[in-house]
Amino acid sequence: MAGTGQQELLIVTGMSGAGRSTVANALEDLGWYVVDNLPPMMLRPLTELAEKAGNAIPKIAAVVDVRGGRLFTDAVEALRELRESSNLRMVFLEATDAVLVRRFEQVRRPHPLQGDGTLLDGIAAERALMIELRANSDIVIDTSDLNVHQLATAVHEKFGTEDTPGVTVTVLSFGFKYGLPADADHVADARFLPNPFWVPALRALNGTDQTVSEYVFEQEGAREFVEAYAAALEPVLAGYQRENKRHATIAIGCTGGKHRSIALAEELATLLRGLPGVGVNVKHRDLGRE
Incomplete structure (x- = not known):
């Protein structure tokens, strides 16, 4: 990895219930290749595989947690070795005991280390196990006061780039006679305009x-x-970014999805591209269907 100067390795770890899954999902949205619940002994093979892949996998995130059992004790040494040869960063997710207890109670699941004890016993055991990893982390995020959307936004702010859109919009043209798009967040109707179909020179x-x-x-x-x-x-769209809704589909329909909806979709896409944090794709669902 160090030889390419381009690949990045990010280790995501921390307390159970502090939001590792949310962070992993947010990183995937940002284009990271995410491996969940990776045993520490597999970190080295993972980086070697990434080196062989080259630019095909420029950013890798590995989630390492106590579910690895006794293998987790190998994590500190494995990470120490990787820091010497890789472009590696580590994120540690933290939360207060009270918040962690509440989150486990909400999902009605035991803490992975509590055994026959209480939730607090499991949390205390995990904190003791995590001391050195936390101390050696590059970024510590306390999620106690963050909901899932706010945590994902924090990840986007820390690991996104200037070119990473806050929300990616697909402007989709379609024909009503072929049915409404099932995945549209907003639908507009272009049939209030005269139909070019009835102009012989424009029909084709x-x-x-x-x-x-x-x-x-x-x-x-x-x-x-x-x-x-x-x-x-x-x-x-600004609100979508605040609420961590990263993808939206704006559909514009006309009768057949060939003339009016396409013209309006292309112009709408041009206008939306001027908005901050918005990436835009255009798709014409029913073009060529007639």
Whole structure:
């Protein structure tokens, strides 16, 4: 890893119930290759595999926890060795005893180390086991006052890049006659505009063609609609970022999904790309279906 200068290895560890799964999911959303519940003895083979993969796996996150049983005691030495040869960072997740007890009680599961004792006994045993790992961690995150969305946002802030969108929007055109998109978060109807289908010179073309787009935006209300819709979506997309909703689908439909919806979707995508923290993809679901 050190030889490539590009690959990163992130170890995610910490107290059971402090949010390791949430962090792992957030890292996956950021493009990390995440391995959950990895025995410490497998860290070295994992890094060697990553080196062979090269740029195909530039960022790897391994979740290491007490479920590894006695193998967990090997973690400190394994991590010490890796720090000498790898671009490695370690994140430790912490929370107060009271918060951890409440979280375990909410899911009605025992602590992995409590055995025949109480939840607090298990938490105390885990803290003792984790002392050196916590002391050697690069980042310690106390999740006591964070919900899952706030924790995921914290991960995004720490491990995202300037090029990482806060929310990725798919602007999807479709035809109502083929059914509503099942995964759409918002649906708009372009059928209030005259249909280019009835213009013989435009019938065979689609909304990506300039002549069709010009025709659509010459119609009364078309420009006003798309600009007002983009403005209305701005606070929604900002809210999605705050609530850690990282993906959204904005669907625009017309009768067949060939002319009006495509032209409006392309323009809406252009406007949304100007919003902070928003990445945009465009998909024309029913283009070519007729």
